[in-house]
Amino acid sequence: QFQLVESGGGLVSAGNSLNVSCVVSGFTLDDYAIGWFRQFPHGGREAIVCTDSGKTFSSGAGTTIYTDSMKGRATVARDNVKNTMYLQLSNLQPPDTAVYFCAANWYFYDCVWDEGKYWGRGTQVTVSS
Numbered sequence: 001q002f003q004l005v006e007s008g009g010g011l012v013s014a015g016n017s018l019n020v021s022c023v024v025s026g027f028t029l030d031d032y033a034i035g036w037f038r039q040f041p042h043g044g045r046e047a048i049v050c051t052d053s054g055k056t057f058s059s060g061a062g063t064t065i066y067t068d069s070m071k072g073r074a075t076v077a078r079d080n081v082k083n084t085m086y087l088q089l090s091n092l093q094p095p096d097t098a099v100y101f102c103a104a105n106w107y108f109y110d111c112v113w114d115e116g117k118y119w120g121r122g123t124q125v126t127v128s129s
Contacts, residue, residue, distance in 0.1 A: 002026045002118045004102050009123030014093050020123055022085040022102030027118075029083045030054035035108050035116055036076060036087045038069075038098035038125075048087070048100075049076045050108035050115075065111045070096070092127045099124050 008020035022034070035050040046069045052062035064076060070089070077086040085102055100123050103116030 002104070004104060004118060004120035006100060006102055006120045006123040009100060009125045011126045011128060012092055014127055014129050016092055016127075017088065017090040018092060018125060020087045020089065020100055020125070022087070022120060024083050024085070024104065027104070028080075029078065029085070030080045032104040033106060033108050034076075034078070034085045035103045035105070035111060036074070036085075037101045037103060037113055037116065038096075039101065039122070040098045045113045047111045047113060048074050050111035051076050051078070052107070054078060054080055065108070067111060089125070092125070094127045094129050097126050 003025045005023050006020060012018050031053055033052045036048040039045045047067045048070050049066045051064040056062040073090045075088040101120055103119045105115055105117040108115045
C-alpha cells in the first residue's frame, strides 16, 4: 500500500526556516519522481518543486524543476536509505502559510498538482509576521 507521510510543519516567525519531511512506504522511493506542493487557506494550490526518480538521475537524465513560487527559498533532497524526501524552506513569510504536500508519480512532466498520483495528507506551515 502506497503511503506518504509529511511532517515537520509548524508555526514559525517571518524570516525563519523550516524543514519538512516526507516518509514513503509501500514503494521504493528511488523508483518514483516526487513533487512538493502547497495549498493555501483560500484553497489555491501551487507546485514548489518536482524531482525525477533516483533511477532517472542515475541514468543521467534526471532533472529537478523549481517553480517560481519559492525559487531560491526551497531546496529538495532525497534519502533513499530512509525512504524520505526533504524540503528545506527558508526566509518564510506570512504568504507562505499553507498545507505542504508531497506527491509521487512515475514522472512529473510539467510539475503541476494534477500530475500527482499518490499523496500524503500534508503538514501545516504557518508563518507569523
